[in-house]
C-alpha cells in the first residue's frame with residue numbers, strides 16, 4: 296500500500312516515498328535540534344549585526360559620494376541614505392572598525408558553517424512549498440543562505456587573495472550585504488522569539504519538543520553537544536589568534552600566520568611597516584621620481600602651479616603621527632609622517648576655505664591610483680602630502696616622492712607616488 300500525504304492532491308504526489316536526503320530519517324545526527332540551532336543563531340544575530348554596522352562604516356569611510364572615482368555604486372539610490380562625512384577623529388577609527396569587521400568575519404566562519412549544518416535537513420523538505428507563505432519563507436531562506444555564503448566568500452577572497460576582483464569587489468560586497476542583511480532581518484523577526492523560547496526552556500530543564508530538526512531515528516552520539524560547541528568555539532578561537540595580529544605590527548603581526556599581510560614583508564629601518572603594493576608592482580619607474588623629472592601639479596581656483604621637490608621642502612613642513620589601516624583589516628601602528636599640509640597646498644591655488652581634492656598618482660594602471668578627499672579631511676592640520684616617514688625620506692615602496700596621509704581615512708585613500716592634486720568642489 297502506498298501512503299499519500301494528507302494535504303496533497305493525488306496527481307502531484309510522488310509515486311514513491313521520499314528517498315535519500317529528502318527522507319526525514321536520512322539525517323541521523325543526534326546533535327541536531329532546536330537548542331543547538333538556537334544557540335548558534337543567537338551568536339550570529341549579535342555577530343552579523345556588528346559585521347553589518349562596521350561594513351556600513353567602511354562604506355562611509357570611502358567617501359563614496361565623491362565623484363569622479365570614489366563613487367563605485369552610482370546606482371545605489373536609497374541605499375546611500377546613511378552616509379555621513381567620515382570624521383578625522385579619532386585617528387585610529389578605521390583601524391578599529393575595519394579590524395573588527397575583518398577579524399570578526401573570520402571568527403564567525405565556524406559558527407556560520409555549524410549553523411548551516413544544523414539546519415541542512417530543512418533544505419530537503421518535500422514538498423518544496425506547502426503554501427504561499429511557506430514559499431515566501433523558503434525564498435527568504437535561499438536569499439539568507441546564499442547571501443551569507445556570498446558575503447563571507449567575497450570578503451575572504453578579498454583579504455586572502457590580494458584583490459582577486461579589484462574594483463568589482465566593492466559593488467559586489469556592497470549589494471550582497473543588502474540582500475544578505477535584508478533576508479537576515481526578516482529571518483530574525485520570524486525566528487528570534489522561537490530561538491529565545493528554546494534557550495529559556497532548555498535552561499529551565501524542559502525536554503525539547505518534537506521538532507523537524509530532531510532526527511526521528513538518530514544514530515548513537517559520537518560527540519556530546521558540549522563537545523560540538525567546543526569544536527566550533529575552538530575553531531573560532533584559532534581563527535582569532537591567527538588573524539587578530541594583522542591589526543598590529545612588530546612581533547604581534549607575526550602571529551597572524553593564517554592571513555597574508557597585504558604585501559611583501561618590509562625590511563628594517565624607517566620604512567619597516569606594511570607595504571601594500573610595491574613601486575615595481577605599480578609600474579613606477581625610478582626615472583620618473585628623480586629630482587629632475589618629478590613635479591607636483593597643483594590645480595585650483597586661481598590656476599595651476601608646478602612644484603619640484605626643493606620648492607615643496609621650502610614650504611612649512613608639519614608632522615603627524617598616524618597609522619595606515621587597510622580595508623583588508625591589517626593596520627600599522629602610528630608612523631611619524633612629515634610633509635606639507637593639504638590645506639596649505641589648497642591655499643596656494645586660491646582656496647582659503649575648506650575644499651575637496653582629487654588626487655592622482657604617477658601610476659598609470661590598476662586600482663587605487665586615484666582618490667578623492669572631502670573638504671573636512673583637507674582642512675585637518677594633520678592631513679599631509681607626506682615627504683618623510685619616521686625621520687627619513689619616503690621609501691619607493693611607501694610612495695616616494697610624495698604620498699597622502701589623512702587621519703582616520705582608509706589606507707586606500709593614502710595615495711602613493713602623487714603626481715597631481717586638483718582642488719575644488721567634487
Ligand SMILES: Nc1nc2c(c(=O)[nH]1)N[C@H]1C(S)=C(S)[C@@H](COP(=O)(O)O)O[C@H]1N2
Nearest residue numbers: 569570571572621656663706707709710711
Ligand atoms: N598609487 C597607489 N597608492 C596606494 C595604493 C596603490 O595601489 N597605488 N594602495 C593603497 C592602499 S589600498 C593602501 S592600504 C595603502 C598602503 O600603504 P603602504 O603600502 O605604505 O602601507 O596605500 C594606498 N595607496
Ligand SMILES: [Mo]
Nearest residue numbers: 621622706707
Ligand atoms: Mo588598502
